[in-house]
């Protein structure tokens with residue numbers, strides 16, 4: 001199983017990033033070797049192993065349905081590059 | 096060639112928890128933009144979401160009401176995509192381990208019961224709201240809605256007509272209303288529905304190519320959009336064309352669906368387990384604990400109404416479609432024993448006044464006690480059924496009880512023969528020829544004379560007494 005340049009292109013597009021020619025070549029080589037390494041797992045028989053849903057042996061963590069206003073709410077909103085009338089401004093979205 | 100439609104619906108229901116799914120922000124509708132947000136729902140780095148216990152209970156409760164199996168093991172997954180209303184660039188949803196699966200909803204169409212399968216019901220977080228401003232100025236985003244719990248209910252493609260789609264939505268809304276877990280208001284967006292529509296030659300097993308229809312904002316809209324789409328696809332196939340798999344938007348003004356014509360980009364959501372949230376494991380005991388909160392559901396209540404109150408299946412269906420209306424009816428039945436009459440008055444007068452003012456039954460100024468007190472006044476002859484309609488309208492308008500209105504307006508029915516004697520004699524005297532007609536066998540003339548007495552008493556005379564006295568006088 002070889003990882004191709006087309007695969008890198010596709011992932012870059014999904015991630016909305018532009019890669020230079022060199023980067024494309026580099027990532028293709030690096031990702032290919034990483035995947036080859038992970039592929040070793042396929043040599044094991046995992047039929048009787050449950051897929052891991054979470055790495056911690058913890059389950060059922062809940063909070064009660066109570067409203068607690070956030071003290072940092074305003075500060076969090078103000079991190080926006082552009083605000084107008086309390087709204088986050090983004091490039092126009094045409095539907 | 097004859098075609099048959101294959102329809103599946105995806106319904107998103109906003110759960111009415113007080114706080115959001117993974118943070119403690121409020122969920123109140125209509126707050127100032129971005130005032131019910133925090134670093135968690137804004138997707139800031141390093142924050143830790145924690146699940147709302149109530150949202151889990153609501154999801155399981157709804158699953159049980161939809162006859163679903165409940166997963167003993169569930170987890171959340173990230174659904175990755177970019178859109179400005181999604182601050183994290185992924186939505187926390189459920190991929191392969193939803194809370195509920197394999198259920199059904201029974202619908203009632205053309206006098207027949209039909210089961211519509213429910214593939215799954217899973218929890219996910221709502222996105223923000225995009226507000227499109229003037230051209231070129233950019234779009235505004237309000238994240239107050241971000242993170243409000245949504246239950247997505249996916250049906251099997253078991254629906255075979257627009258009417259069945261409508262019936263399914265109505266049944267679903269009614270059930271969810273009984274559970275009191277959502278406002279289910281399509282106009283306000285607390286219930287949203289997308290439809291997958293395809294057609295295939297009658298008898299063929301394989302599905303045709305489907306279109307996904309979005310942007311309907313009422314149950315009627317779904318009915319019309321699905322009908323339109325079936326006609327459109329039929330025409331395409333009959334003209335030798337091919338249906339394209341695409342997303343289409345319903346335009347309620349033009350009564351048409353339009354292709355979204357978005358860039359041909361296959362969605363690749365790259366679901367993977369959400370590492371910030373731990374799995375949910377439910378035991379039989381946990382599920383049974385939640386089952387205790389399952390109320391009597393609409394279909395069971397409908398059947399019970401027919402049995403207990405002797406009303407028709409149709410009447411029972413109208414009364415039990417809305418839990419609050421059914422509660423109102425049952426409150427009345429505890430106060431008055433003419434169940435049929437209560438049903439009639441609720442369905443004609445009460446519902447008309449409520450619908451005219453777009454009010455829920457809980458906001459009725461005429462409570463069950465006031466309504467049944469008035470019905471008792473009809474039963475004991477104090478007012479006639481006809482006058483009662485005027486009294487009821489006044490009661491609804493002013494909030495006063497029937498007794499007060501009857502006294503204020505002098506509407507008490509005249510049943511005293513002494514009081515009616517003179518009026519009847521006058522009517523007979525001044526309508527000599529009509530009295531003769533009646534005596535000559537013209538039955539209709541009698542009703543005219545009754546009418547004259549009613550007119551002279553401004554509708555207050557007791558019709559039974561007038562009938563009897565007139566018959567005695569001229570019969």
Ligand SMILES: [Zn+2]
Pocket residue numbers: 115118119120131132133134135136137242
């Ligand atoms: Zn929040």
